[in-house]
Amino acid sequence: MDSTAAKAHHDAAGMLVDAEVLTTLEKAVEEEKPRAKRADGGGRRICGPDSCGSPS
Known part of the structure; x- marks a missing residue:
């Protein structure tokens, strides 16, 4: 693929x-x-299996 086709x-x-x-x-x-x-309080959020919207 040439650059013209890639840009398009x-x-x-x-x-x-x-x-x-x-x-x-x-x-x-x-x-x-x-x-x-x-x-977020300027800190890092720590996520576990039951927090941060983990899939069920």
Whole structure:
């Protein structure tokens, strides 16, 4: 598969985004990081067999 076909395939699959959209998404991720840390107390969550939504 040549690069043109690969790019077309990725574009059709929604894997390519405009540079402006990518920049906006990256900024949103950076803004969410501190919020996510505060929400979980800043620590790591330890999951066991009966916690963290393990399948039944």
